[in-house]
Amino acid sequence: MEQKNEQPGTCSGLVTEATGSTYTVVADDDSVFRSRTYPGTKTENEETSLVAVGDRVELKVTETGREQFEAVITLVKQRRSALTRKRDIRRNRSKEKIQVIAANIDQLVVVVSSFDPPLSTRLVDRYLAFAESEQLDVLIVVNKMDLADAALIAALMEPYHQLGYSVFYTSVCEQASLQPLRQALGGKLSAFSGHSGVGKSTLINLLFGHKQLKTRRTNLKTGKGVHTTSNSVMLPLPDGGYVIDTPGIREFNLSDITRENLRFYFREFLAVMPDCAFSSCSHTEEPGCGVQRAVHAGGIDPARYESYLAIYYSLE
Numbered sequence: 001m002e003q004k005n006e007q008p009g010t011c012s013g014l015v016t017e018a019t020g021s022t023y024t025v026v027a028d029d030d031s032v033f034r035s036r037t038y039p040g041t042k043t044e045n046e047e048t049s050l051v052a053v054g055d056r057v058e059l060k061v062t063e064t065g066r067e068q069f070e071a072v073i074t075l076v077k078q079r080r081s082a083l084t085r086k087r088d089i090r091r092n093r094s095k096e097k098i099q100v101i102a103a104n105i106d107q108l109v110v111v112v113s114s115f116d117p118p119l120s121t122r123l124v125d126r127y128l129a130f131a132e133s134e135q136l137d138v139l140i141v142v143n144k145m146d147l148a149d150a151a152l153i154a155a156l157m158e159p160y161h162q163l164g165y166s167v168f169y170t171s172v173c174e175q176a177s178l179q180p181l182r183q184a185l186g187g188k189l190s191a192f193s194g195h196s197g198v199g200k201s202t203l204i205n206l207l208f209g210h211k212q213l214k215t216r217r218t219n220l221k222t223g224k225g226v227h228t229t230s231n232s233v234m235l236p237l238p239d240g241g242y243v244i245d246t247p248g249i250r251e252f253n254l255s256d257i258t259r260e261n262l263r264f265y266f267r268e269f270l271a272v273m274p275d276c277a278f279s280s281c282s283h284t285e286e287p288g289c290g291v292q293r294a295v296h297a298g299g300i301d302p303a304r305y306e307s308y309l310a311i312y313y314s315l316e
């Protein structure tokens with residue numbers, strides 16, 4: 001449990017919006033402060049963005065600050081997790097080594113569409129490998145189900161159910177289809193990610209109701225523009241929890257995934273890996289490979305294995 005009001009004038013809260021120089025912090029008593037850092041701001045996280053959306057922080061609020069809802073951030077608490085951005089020297093004008101897109105994310109919500117753009121399980125597999133490498137829980141959302149042959153999509157997605165992943169089928173044309181997803185998001189910090197055009201913004205807007213739609217829409221949109229790094233917002237869900245719209249997988253920092261460790265991020269490989277003749281087996285061309293044997297015997301989905309090979313050969 002979070003300790004409240006350790007000292008007079010201090011409180012802790014959650015950073016829900018970052019706009020460059022100021023941060024919106026929702027304090028534990030639900031009051032909202034426009035906050036700034038100052039040279040004395042301390043952090044329990046090294047060499048990364050000082051403050052990111054999703055961070056837990058301690059605030060110092062003066063009497064006038066309390067009236068105007070302004071505060072300074074005195075401490076950024078240790079993050080449980082951090083979604084980081086691939087380094088782009090041209091864009092990264094600040095000196096921070098690792099740019100954090102969102103902190104303390106509970107789950108990554110991978111949104112794909114059944115059609116327009118068509119469903120790519122290869123892309124789903126890339127996201128899943130990434131989520132596994134970050135030890136993030138993941139929800140898969142197949143949107144635009146109104147445009148698809150449901151039986152065809154069900155067949156494509158069956159391996160993911162088998163592997164124990166949570167899959168949601170949604171259409172923004174049918175409100176009821178959002179209910180299971182809404183439930184899975186309740187009380188958690190969730191990062192939505194997916195290709196452009198799959199319906200992330202539309203889904204998010206529907207999920208948190210129409211009231212904030214007008215005021216927040218602009219922020220959501222600019223969050224994807226040139227100033228993405230300094231302008232992201234976490235939207236409160238009506239029943240608790242927050243959602244943040246994050247960039248597509250290409251913009252995430254994937255450098256922790258290597259040819260050596262990729263095999264651990266395909267969860268169905270783990271059980272058969274001990275059967276490989278070589279302990280260092282890459283499951284690509286080696287003889288006596290337990291993974292390849294399982295693919296031939298039907299125990300591992302061939303499309304998943306193809307994804308593994310595609311990602312493997314795309315890595316240095």
Ligand SMILES: Nc1nc2c(ncn2[C@@H]2O[C@H](COP(=O)(O)OP(=O)(O)OP(=O)(O)O)[C@@H](O)[C@H]2O)c(=O)[nH]1
Nearest residue numbers: 143144145171172173195196197198199200201202
């Ligand atoms: N038929 C159908 N269209 C949808 C659905 N969800 C979204 N769309 C449409 O798909 C288009 C793209 O939706 P967006 O919400 O802008 O997609 P996005 O993923 O946020 O895309 P970016 O903003 O480019 O990242 C819009 O024209 C939506 O109206 C759906 O469930 N069914």
Ligand SMILES: [Zn+2]
Nearest residue numbers: 276281283289
């Ligand atoms: Zn092998």
